[in-house]
Amino acid sequence: MAQSYPEDKVRLRGRHWALAALLALGTTGLHAQNLNYRTYGTQTGVTAYTDLADTGTVISTPDKDDSNSAAQEIGFTFRYNNQDFTQFILNTNGYLKLGGTAPSPALYYEAAQTFAQGGPFKSTNAADVNLLIPFAADLLGPDAAEYRVATTGTAPNRVCTIQWKNVQDKPRQTTTTGTGATTTVAEQYTGFSFQVKLYEINNVIDFVYNTPTAGAGAAAPKVAVVGLKGSGNGFEQILSVAKNTNVAWSGPTFAQGDYGGIPFVFAKTTLPDAGRTYRFRPAAATDASVAAIYTLGKLPISGVGPQTIQGAVRNEGYTTLTNVPVTLTVAGANSFTSSKTVASIAPGATATVAFDSFTPTATGDNTVTVTATAAGDVTTANNTTTVAQQVTADTYSHATPGVLNTSSYGGTTAVAYLSRFQATDTRSVQSVNVYTNNAASVGRTVYAVVVNAQGAIIARSPDYQLQTADMGRYNTYTLSTPAIVYGTDFFVGLALTPNATSYFPVGTQAENPTRRLSTYSLAIGAGTAPADLSTSNAGKLMIEAVTAPVTCLPPTNLLVSATTSTGATLSFTAPAGTAPAGYSLVYGPAGFDPATAGTPVTGTTSPLALTGLAPATTYQAYVRSTCSSTSASLFSAPVTFTTLCTPPAPLATFPYNENFDGVTAPALPCGFTVLDANTDGFTWTTSTAAARSGANALTYNFNNQSLTTAADDWVFTPALTLQAAQQYLLSFYYRVGNTATPERLEIKVGTAPTVAGMTTTIFTGNNLTANTFTQGTAQPIRVTTDGTYYVGMHVTSAANSFRLSIDDVTLTAGPLAVNQALSQAVAAYPNPTSGLLHIDLRSSKAHQAQATVINSLGQSVLTRTLSTKQPDELDMATLAAGIYTLKIDLDGETAVKRISVQK
Template sequence: MKLLHVLLFIIISTTGFSQTIADYIFTSTAGTYAEITGGTVSTAIGDDGTQTAIPIGFTFNYCGTAYTSFNTTTNGCVYLGSSFSYTNDLASTTYNPLIAGLWDDLYDDNNSDVSYVVTGTAPNRVLTVQWKNILWGRYTLNTALPDYRENFQIKLYETTNVIEIVYGSMNTPGIERTVSASVGINNTPGGSGKFLSVTPGVNPTVSNIIANNTIGTITYFTNGLTYRFAPSSCTSPSALTVANITTNQADASWTSTGNLWNIQYGLSGFAFGTGTIVTGLTAATYTIPSLNPSSTYQFYVQNDCGAEQSNWSGPYSFNTLCDITTALYTQNFDGVTTPALPNCWSKIVVGSAGTPTIGSSTTTPYSAPNCISMYNATSVGAATNLLLISPQFSDLAAGTNQIRFRARLSGTGTPVLAVGTMSNPTDAATFVPLQTFYDLTTNWQEYIITLASYSGTDQYIALKHGTGTTNQYIYIDNFKWEPIPTCAWPTAFTTTSTTSTSASFSWQDNAGASEWEIEYGATGFTPGTGAGTAITGITANPTTITGLTAQTTYQFYVRAICSITDQSQWTGPVTITTPCSEVTDFIENFDAVTTPAFPSCWYKVGTLGSANTSTTTPASAPNCLYLYSSSGTNQAMVAMQPVSNAGANTHQLRFKARGSTAGAKLEVGYLTNPTDPLTFTLIQSFTLNTTTFQEYIVYPGVSVGANTVMAFRAPGTPTYSIYIDDVKWEAKPSCTPPINIMASNVTTNSVDISWTLTGTETAWNIEYGLSGFTQGTGTVVAASTNPFTLTGLNPSSIYQFYIQSDCGGSDYSTWVGPISFTTLCESISAFPWSEGFEAVTIPAFPPCWFKENGDWVTTNNANTTYDADAHNGTQFLRDSYSATNEYIWTPGFTLVAGQSYDFSFWWAGDNYSYWVGDVFFNTSQVSTGATQIGTSFVTSSVTTSTTYKQEKYTFTPTTSGTYYMAIRVNCASSSPWYLSFDDFNFEPSPTCPRPTLLTAANMTQNSADVSWTLGSTESSWDVQYGPSGFTLGTGTIVEGVTNPY
């Protein structure tokens, strides 16, 4: 049995139907798909492949034009015009005429093809164009069949000029390309009324107004499905229109051939076929009766030609007139599509500048989904009129009604909202203010204006934007024109305090009542329906409601009781969540929740930063707590389970924590207001020095007082992620360890250790040793003072220590530590001093050396090929390119005033220039106040060499004391690589300096001329020589020679 679905022509409501598409009748049937045989494979292949000027094989008449050839494409359509695009749009005014079987960006690969064949004999021949296994939503070549492959045909029939689209095996499209196909036909010149676009379905429809170019599934493309477009001799009506619209009827009319018509009408959006149908009309007009006021209707018309009927033309939309109304009238603006206004509401928008607007909006309404937005842009002053105008009311002067609405502000400056009346809703000059409000805030507030004394004749209510400041939004919602209640409802209903089992409330009485009723229940309940719990006979304001359940969300309403028979309407809701009940101890490992949720009674405080549970490397699987703050003003905070004994000095907080990077900071404190992050008070701060979990303990003592909620906070400086696990609030041991342990006043052989007590102990044990010692093998000393001084230490050494409380009677706390410190360097007084860097572990410096800026490191010969190797041995000192005032300081030397000293070193470059090197001295390892010695040993214009050269600088201190030597490197370019240094030496200047810069020249088979640079003013020298590598003292010595020799 064939299923016939009649075409629905969709007509713009302000224009008539155009017959340029020749009234093709659309039907959908369940047929059979027969793959063609013996056809011609098209040259349209690959991506966007096309073939043009293909003979149809007969003359085909389409929309009144005869065609003998066609063009095709891999993208699922036959086009009769000369222009085509793979971007499908049946409404296009460019790409037509066109027949679309599945018009989209399809792809032809080695397993698919486009082919065509002409079958039958004149005058009943048929052209079939077939797409076989074409890829839809897929780009990958040669994928396995049948994935993502589609099969369909377009058929053109001789003589009848019928068009068919037949679907074969269809498969779910791929996801490599966005799928968005079109099915249907179009005609020149394109645009509205010049196409028929199919929307597939159980009962498929077509439209010539709205082109469906977003088909993305094969849900309704069953094998054998046939869409048929056949020219019709029964033309559809056109030029649909209405006239004489009233509140309850309208005269519909149309232009059409014939003398018999059918009409179908209903409320806007009704499903075609479900409307009111009137048949057998003998005039091209009909008065549609029994309509509702201020409503939108649609109608369709069909030409009845006897043997056949035309397509339905329509829908044509119109609005019935608004009825004059009276109180009670309500409008929440939710029944429209933004930015439209509801029926019978209007606006006047006259701006002095910018683009002011009034319309419905979804921006944070009081009642979802819509409210009204009034925006003045840059329009200000008397020349601007922004008015939202109500429907017509006949009872403004009745003296028994009031205006009630909600309003809020978005923007800066003083807000102004005027409420008044108008006699003419199209004339802003008729606006007469009743009351002006200056107290709008960013929160919704209710406003009431009574018209008990109004005696005017106006019949419209208007809300006017005050336009006192530019770029202000005023939002309006839940407008009501209602009788003035005999028992006024309370306002300013709010909660004043909340505990785990009770809540206190206050309100503003407006009825002179002495009794009230409060009803509460779960979120969303309706008061007065029995769904809530009613508390009657309340005579105190404020009042406290008890018997609540901890950690539960409630909504509360209040109303005034003016008499037994007269009660106000309900005011509310006020929503609260009771806090958790306080406990005396807890253990939380975050493992019982599904991330990112918090455990019961734990919560993120405020909106800043990021906080949640996480599965990222917990201390105990599977979960831990995560905090991240992007800055010091965007701090993440998490509140813990409330406890009743936070300030009792009986418990401790123990937890494990780590940072995503060493050096992360974590703070522990308490909240005086459990929901306000600004009330956080710090108890203790921690630096997380490793990326693995370490245990930490906090002893709040009595500092927390009566507060019950403690919290973790990520301070945001530095911006590292923090992970917390295995949190315990537990009774503290009888002997608690010290906290806030510090090492200060470090000297070459001593250090002061101080701490904060967590109990009343007066004795402690300290164990110390060189860094890395195993606890139990160190030196243990008893301390009876705080602070305590450790003595007898070695200079320039790294130490670690642990400390425990001794509470007496063999009661000791756990050890706390290790805490590290480094003793100061001892000034060098034994000369000569030298350093060749062979004893250090690269890239570290020898003890008491100090880098001030730059990339100074120690390294070895194997590390790079771009520097010189060590002068002696295998290790040396190095600085790298792009250097700016990069200093390396030696240890300190104890020097005597007036004594001359020599500082020497060997250096090498990298065969590049731009390097500048200088030598300084100072009384501390800092460049501020340092004094340069001599001139630069290398300047930027010199091309350096990888051959080492020795430099010697001499200076004489004017006062005795400790001095430090420094080399400063600068390099303004990134072209060089490295400067290398080795074999430093410091010693008093000798009385007879040794010669330097020994050279040899004029070598023969048995002689050579040697020369040197004088060490001082000497005039006689001794020379010692021998075979290469001889030991000094074993060579041949010649005394009293001259220079050269």
């Protein structure tokens, strides 16, 4: 199994102790709810492992597999979990229960490589309490195995030693996730001996281990349970010892509560050294400890403002602490002192003390110390905690400088682990440093990110594949474009790319309890805000944000407000404060580097117009402020846009059909234009999400970034040549994305593809709810004069709606708008004709007349003015044989005749 670290818990390492250290004096009591052993009292060191040999008494068991012994005598009264015990019962699987009643006989995890089920910490059996667990695993006692107890010394300094000798772990089966294949994990330790020592004078407990023989099978990890259990499996009733596969027995992690991430993992590759000892010291009546100091490990000299350093003061005793003096001292490059008094701290509780504000005035190294003093506190080793701090020119970090990681964060999915910082001025985040010390991360691809409070990535570094040389150090990830933070919170971290197996590239330092609102995770692409991990005591992420103050601020909200085939108009928001002298916009092909390439356009205000662009071409643009001849801001975030194609000549042939399938989404057919009237960046495109025919449909998607912004977006058809005497019929199909969110659409006709140019409404739908394509028919289009016109579709749906799609648009030429009585007054002969057509308009009594001959395709082939006072002629000799329509405009009204030309 690859080395793994939790995504929800980080363990606090206990203090190391010297062999010459004296055991603390005095017996202890217990606060009623909690086990009277705490993490501060856990120590690891090396003592001499002394085999009991023939000393004491052999402990008999029915067999050497899953068996309990009879009650055995301790030889003195031992105080544990607020109770006095004189007996214990040994179990062959590496644990014992104080008292005269037996525990469950098989308290170990049920698979070789998982701790999801089983184990003494997880048991809810009322018998499985008051347990001392030096090495709970599925153990087997071969013929040479022996269990023994010996009580030595004289009162009040007697020691009871309980020994498991020459045991071994059983071969176990494990199942491969996904395939279901099972494999046997061979025994890892043989000839393994270990002891529990109970000290009469002070109720100290030692677990002492001898070095086993490595098993003959292949090396593979197995899980065990090591620690103490009181009256149940609650957080304050368990003191657990954890280590991962390749962590030495000398470096375990001690913590309150059941295993949340890593159990005690062992393998033949990591054997305990002879005499390796884990010590547990009970709580005293009065015992104040400083559990953590909450301050930045690195902070810039500017941009952070006054610092409120906090200390977490814990009552490790079993009586209430009152009026506890707590003092902060900062020494080194900066000096500062502040003292507070905590009125009351209940047993087992932690008080967070906020000291007076501290503002560093010099760069350099500080030593930050917090001391808590309680009257009658005889355990003074834990009264003071000290951390290092560096005041820098440019860097933020929660992690303590110069301290290695105690764990790491990671997984298999696209997730980022983030530290939250606060800038009090405007700064650019330029790079991110992340400490990595996990071999499983070698070859994995990661990238740094800067994230806002909504979870949007506002800057990132290029992808990077971790190398062996990157392990055990901080690695720098330079952002492709620096991120600007405007005196507010920002999140900086490392993102994982998905991988089939877990890897853990983000180092952490233990901090228990972890400072709140400091450590976060973000599911990449989920559209959610960063999730706070600090409530699960995740520790300090070893992440640094390298920044610089910004005095010349860039513009924001760069948008394309209009495009043509050869140009574009770009708008932006001026930076806050004093307006810069001007702006420089740089554009070029998508992906270009604005620092070294592109074409500049300058101006003093928004918007800026780009000209001379190539039709149907994708561009990218950046803008920055020019504050002086020597000072310019960083570039804004880029905007990408595509110029329109060269529009076709006005369409004069009908019917006109458009199914939007001749382009690749999201491009529009040539000649169509859009107007993002509310400039929110969400407008009409083609889309494959919903189409009636073919692949595409014309689609508007709602603004999912601002749920209060209603739609106000136009799409205009290509230019259309329409005739006054002709009526035209528009047909289309529409559907909405969700019946629960009705859409709104109006369709207008006008002489220009602009809002002002749209003058005549031909369709209004204020409650469109059909989620299957439904035919919509507009009112007939009648224009007053021949000319060029456009049809505009205007979506006005309410904010937080969904999607409106339109497909299979058809515009047909309907019957002419004819005055039938006037047509009767027009004489046209001969009909059919092969040449001159005689026309007599005297009976119409009209004053003006205009004749137009229209062929069967709707095209005008002959136009001239006619006399209304005397007979006139039209020369049709040049026209091909066929049926034509003679349209005559008489004082604003229309008369028609059908004319046959024969050759």
